[in-house]
Amino acid sequence: MNTSAANPGELAGRHLVLGMTGGIACYKIAELTRLLTKAGATVQVVMTEAATQFITPVTMQALSGRPVYTSQWDGRVPNNMAHIDLSRDADAIVVAPASTDFLAKLAHGFADDLLSTLCVARDCPLLVVPAMNRQMWGNPATQRNVAQLRADGIETLGPDSGPQACGEIGDGRMLEPEATYEAIVAFFAPKVLAGRKLLITAGPTFEPLDPVRGITNRSSGKMGFALARAAQQAGAHVHLVAGPVALATPWGVWREDVQTAQQMYDAVMREASDADVFIGVAAVADWRVDHVAEHKIKKTAEHRMPTFSFVENPDILASVAAIANPPYCVGFAAESGDLDVHGEEKRARKKVPLLIGNLGPLTFGRDDNEVVLFEAGGRTPLPRAAKQALAQTLIAEIARRLPDPSIIS
Secondary structure (H helix, E strand, O other), rough: OOOOOOOOOOHHHHHHEEEEEEEEOOHHHHHHHHHHOOOOOOEEEEOOOHHOOOOOOHHHHHHHHHEEOOOOOOOOOOOOOHHHHOOOOOOEEEEEOOHHHHHHHHOOOOOOOOHHHHHOOOOOOOEEEEEEOHHHHOOOHHHHHHHHHHHHHEEEOOEEEEEOOOEEEEEEEEOOHHHHHHHHHHHHHHOOOOOEEEOOOOOOOOEOOOOEEEEOOOOOOOOHHHHHHHHHHHOOOEHHHHOOOOOOOOOEEEEOOOOOOHHHHHHHHHHHHOOOOEEEEOOOOOOEEEEOOOOOOOOOOOOOOOOOOOOEOOOOOHHHHHHOOOOOEEEEEEOOOOOOOOHHHHHHHHHOHHHHHEHHEEEEEEEEEEEEEOOOOOOEEEEEEEEHHHHHHHHHHHHHHHOHHHHHH
16 A cells, blocks of 8 residues: 555544644645645644744645634634634644644643644644654753653654754654654544554565566455554554565554565464464465576477476464464455355364455455455455455454453453
């Protein structure tokens, strides 16, 4: 999944106050505003005087489609109380970029301009996205202020580490717009998997024949990456083991890249005993050649076809299900026909409580999917939907089937 494109409707009905303070990272907020509005949110921009030195209110008004406010004395609000009225119907206030000075204001309750007063007088959640020089971020006073904000229940998104506008490298760089967008979406998602550890495989595996050729399965990885994203949004700690795919890592997900089925098996088995849930989405090659050629296999003058001997790859899903105290195991099956027969047979054979089946030729590479849930009690078809929306539904279905951790403990 490419997180640079917001999913239409993902924030439908949400109203955000987007506060901007002074800093070169203001240029990133233009793209963030575009992503938020594309996802269906309404965005009310409020800028400090310092922010207007880096990007104009005209630009932000054009991108948000709403008038921009910069003064607490703005007469456009009928009762002249912009510092009260602007946040009353907001689902959250997001301050991005949040400067060192503004974090200090928030930590000590200062209210000397429109944005700081809005934050003090709010009755909605507050999220801040810090952006500053590495030394400003590392300053003990800044760290005390950030600790106080977190203690006060204010969500801190970032900062990132990397090159900064001043030419230095380090912590304090503002999250990129796509990452900020992902963090905002995750903030609003129900935390049905809070504290759970999920292990997910995605994509194909690649079994080499020689240094340049190999056999693989058809899989874009989109469904597995969508599930990883949805699980992270639901509050889970997600370890994604990915075969060779050209997809961006979902925000907040720890990704481990592998090539072969054996590498995927090794990566999964290292982590399986610590996982609460294992979801095997990857299209794993069932066989590999018993001997990989050291050099590229050449055509012969006689045009003799090469022959190969194959050995069976380890069954990752069945192996995880067979360990002592296994995680809740969810399998995936892409069939070319007779889904009801093959789906249930595979679930029973691998001894997993839930298997999600689909007809592969109808979904390979697409952005939508249609699946059937197979479990001991029967089958449950789900309607065709965009893979990200379907992933959120599947994560909710999986969470509903998990035992209550408070009862277990």
